[in-house]
Amino acid sequence: MRLYSRVRLLLVLLSLAAALGLPLLTYAPNRLLTGQGIALLDLLQGGSGLRWLALLPALPLLLAPWWRPGIWRERLVYLAALWLGAALWWLAGSEATLRAGDEDALARVSFGGGFWLLQLLLLLQLAEALQVLAGGLPRRVLLLLLAQLPLLWLLLSGRLDSLSLLREYHNNQDAFDDALLRHLQLVLFSVLPALLLGGALGVWAYRSARFARLLFPVLNVLQTIPSIALFGLLIGPLAWLGRQLPGLGIAGVGLAPALLALSLYALLPVVRGTLAGLQQVPPAVREAARGMGMTPWQIMLQVETPLALPVFLSGLRITAVQAVGLAAVAALIGAGGFGAIMFQGLSASALDQVLLGVLPVLLLALLVDVAFRLLIARLKGADDHA
Amino acid sequence: MTMLELKAVNKFFNGWQAVADVDLQVAAGELAVLIGTSGSGKSTTLKMINRLIEPDSGSIRLAGEDIRSQPPEVLRRRIGYAIQSVGLFPHWTVEQNIAAVPSLLKWPKARIRERVVELLELLHLPAAQFLARYPHQLSGGQQQRVGVARALAADPEVLLMDEPFGALDPVTRGTLQQELLRIQALSGKTIVLVTHDIDEALLLGQRIVLMDKGRVVQQGSAQDFLLHPASDFVRDFVGQSDVGVRLLGLDTVASRMRPLQPVSGEPIAASATLREALSAFVARRVSSLPVIDAQGQPAGVLHFADLLPVAA
Numbered sequence: 001m002r003l004y005s006r007v008r009l010l011l012v013l014l015s016l017a018a019a020l021g022l023p024l025l026t027y028a029p030n031r032l033l034t035g036q037g038i039a040l041l042d043l044l045q046g047g048s049g050l051r052w053l054a055l056l057p058a059l060p061l062l063l064a065p066w067w068r069p070g071i072w073r074e075r076l077v078y079l080a081a082l083w084l085g086a087a088l089w090w091l092a093g094s095e096a097t098l099r100a101g102d103e104d105a106l107a108r109v110s111f112g113g114g115f116w117l118l119q120l121l122l123l124l125q126l127a128e129a130l131q132v133l134a135g136g137l138p139r140r141v142l143l144l145l146l147a148q149l150p151l152l153w154l155l156l157s158g159r160l161d162s163l164s165l166l167r168e169y170h171n172n173q174d175a176f177d178d179a180l181l182r183h184l185q186l187v188l189f190s191v192l193p194a195l196l197l198g199g200a201l202g203v204w205a206y207r208s209a210r211f212a213r214l215l216f217p218v219l220n221v222l223q224t225i226p227s228i229a230l231f232g233l234l235i236g237p238l239a240w241l242g243r244q245l246p247g248l249g250i251a252g253v254g255l256a257p258a259l260l261a262l263s264l265y266a267l268l269p270v271v272r273g274t275l276a277g278l279q280q281v282p283p284a285v286r287e288a289a290r291g292m293g294m295t296p297w298q299i300m301l302q303v304e305t306p307l308a309l310p311v312f313l314s315g316l317r318i319t320a321v322q323a324v325g326l327a328a329v330a331a332l333i334g335a336g337g338f339g340a341i342m343f344q345g346l347s348a349s350a351l352d353q354v355l356l357g358v359l360p361v362l363l364l365a366l367l368v369d370v371a372f373r374l375l376i377a378r379l380k381g382a383d384d385h386a
Numbered sequence: 387m388t389m390l391e392l393k394a395v396n397k398f399f400n401g402w403q404a405v406a407d408v409d410l411q412v413a414a415g416e417l418a419v420l421i422g423t424s425g426s427g428k429s430t431t432l433k434m435i436n437r438l439i440e441p442d443s444g445s446i447r448l449a450g451e452d453i454r455s456q457p458p459e460v461l462r463r464r465i466g467y468a469i470q471s472v473g474l475f476p477h478w479t480v481e482q483n484i485a486a487v488p489s490l491l492k493w494p495k496a497r498i499r500e501r502v503v504e505l506l507e508l509l510h511l512p513a514a515q516f517l518a519r520y521p522h523q524l525s526g527g528q529q530q531r532v533g534v535a536r537a538l539a540a541d542p543e544v545l546l547m548d549e550p551f552g553a554l555d556p557v558t559r560g561t562l563q564q565e566l567l568r569i570q571a572l573s574g575k576t577i578v579l580v581t582h583d584i585d586e587a588l589l590l591g592q593r594i595v596l597m598d599k600g601r602v603v604q605q606g607s608a609q610d611f612l613l614h615p616a617s618d619f620v621r622d623f624v625g626q627s628d629v630g631v632r633l634l635g636l637d638t639v640a641s642r643m644r645p646l647q648p649v650s651g652e653p654i655a656a657s658a659t660l661r662e663a664l665s666a667f668v669a670r671r672v673s674s675l676p677v678i679d680a681q682g683q684p685a686g687v688l689h690f691a692d693l694l695p696v697a698a
């Protein structure tokens with residue numbers, strides 16, 4: 001047998017190690033205690049005895065490294081990884097139902113290290129397969145989303161409800177919805193002002209090298225202040241401002257300082273993206289535009305903006321993803337968001353509650369990232385053909 | 387009629403004089419070539435004409451009118467501008483690029499379309515094939531052609547060209563030079579072209595203006611430059627040892643050939659330059675060449691001795 005794909009072999013070996021060496025799930029008598037590991041092999045003996053059937057798709061994945069490359073190998077790997085990923089969720093869900101018993105029982109089944117590692121490795125398998133299966137970002141994203149459909153079905157049908165993570169969700173449902181709304185507000189209302197101000201500052205920095213020399217040290221220093229310190233630094237001045245201007249809702253803690261701090265962080269990447277975008281407009285293009293009699297406004301709107309847009313959006317993508325992450329920290333000064341759930345879980349040492357705060361942040365960041373990438377790819381594509 | 391007139395024009399950059407006391411007159415329909423070493427102030431002079439650079443003193447008139455009497459944008463739409471790096475808009479198609487100035491002038495859509503197609507044909511770019519292409523889908527020579535078409539689009543009174551063929555290979559450059567001559571003959575445009583290639587200047591320039599360190603050191607016809615250089619600098623610049631050959635390059639075979647006598651051998655075209663004839667004499671080791679006209683019919687004969695002017 002000839003080995004065709006070393007990457008696949010590595011993924012398979014790591015998956016085997018994760019499946020056999022790490023606990024897939026953990027079981028604890030209540031939510032605050034550290035759980036005991038449940039290995040994959042233990043799981044297979046439980047239930048109806050037919051659980052091993054769910055793991056059948058592992059077989060093609062094990063063989064794939066030695067399989068001749070081609071579209072069919074990748075299709076099979078895609079389907080197998082998709083199925084296996086869902087099977088692991090289903091196994092976890094049914095084990096949780098078995099062990100946790102009824103609604104208000106205290107016992108908890110949570111995910112172990114093996115579960116996360118296996119899911120990550122399966123995602124990498126999917127990504128490998130998509131490289132061959134889907135040309136272009138939009139199709140790749142679509143196939144990746146399709147691969148999540150089984151998980152969505154498991155979630156909606158309630159088959160995962162006994163898992164500790166889902167029980168945390170059901171116990172905190174109102175808080176979760178509030179957190180989602182607040183988190184989105186934090187991101188939107190910090191990125192939007194940064195977008196306007198940063199765009200203007202970037203254009204100005206492009207026009208005046210002297211201004212750029214003044215601006216960038218300030219922005220760079222801002223960026224290096226740890227977020228918690230910046231939140232802390234703002235408490236004093238804002239509290240003072242709130243006392244001077246009562247009735248505006250300004251306070252040292254809460255939404256205002258969080259939005260201010262997040263906007264400040266968002267400024268540097270936006271300014272940098274604007275400047276970089278403008279700088280890569282070829283000087284000859286600008287000279288030609290001027291020479292043919294375009295007014296400065298026409299040059300800005302018809303030439304500089306469209307040519308700078310892809311680079312500018314790349315800057316904005318980084319900004320937005322960063323804001324999603326940083327907004328979680330804003331909970332420390334009472335601004336709410338998923339950070340609040342996370343820190344609450346931390347202080348109660350309820351790991352699954354922490355997870356309930358972290359996972360949506362991760363997903364949100366991923367979504368924002370992909371959305372921007374799609375937009376940029378579209379813009380570039382429109383230039384190539386159209 | 388004088389189309390373009392520069393009087394005592396000066397330009398300083400940070401106290402350093404880039405253009406000094408330049409006087410220049412270009413007649414309507416004339417093709418003037420600015421030539422000189424790198425940094426001699428050619429581009430600066432050119433850009434002062436369309437106000438991309440404002441002179442520190444002196445006056446510039448276009449068709450008798452001071453160029454400062456209208457906003458720079460309005461002036462520039464009356465003047466075509468083509469540069470070596472072309473500067474096509476990468477996010478616009480060939481059609482949109484060529485239509486740029488007519489659109490700024492708010493021409494009706496149908497008229498713009500008509501003009502774009504006409505220009506593409508003029509520059510030997512089949513419209514059906516090129517209208518919808520983007521600049522990155524063109525070769526360097528094709529981009530340069532589109533650049534020239536864009537400069538010509540709104541039928542400007544004057545065309546300014548800054549080393550338009552500088553970055554091209556000799557063959558493509560030769561073709562485009564011939565096309566420029568053809569377009570100029572057809573349209574009677576006033577053209578100011580910058581180059582640092584003396585052969586290009588001798589070929590294209592009805593008036594050649596040689597600049598050095600910001601000053602005009604001599605202006606005149608190609609003959610003037612070759613036969614009566616004003617200084618050693620000019621003599622060196624036109625290439626002392628090649629003066630004879632370059633003089634031959636100014637005349638065609640048709641101007642020296644004799645009436646028909648039967649001569650054997652491979653013929654030469656009547657429209658070829660005497661320089662090409664000299665090359666043919668030497669390469670083929672003959673002392674006489676049969677001459678044919680544009681239709682390929684025998685037109686006469688050229689003897690080696692005919693290369694010498696009858697009366698100097």
Ligand SMILES: Nc1ncnc2c1ncn2[C@@H]1O[C@H](COP(=O)(O)OP(=O)(O)OP(=O)(O)O)[C@@H](O)[C@H]1O
Binds near residue numbers: 424427428
């Ligand atoms: N915007 C500017 N600021 C400062 N100096 C300039 C500027 N533009 C041109 N110069 C200087 O003026 C002088 C003349 O420049 P110009 O571009 O007119 O030369 P040129 O004859 O076109 O040369 P080349 O053949 O290399 O294009 C050069 O020494 C150049 O460095």
Ligand SMILES: [Mg+2]
Binds near residue numbers: 428429430548
């Ligand atoms: Mg120049």
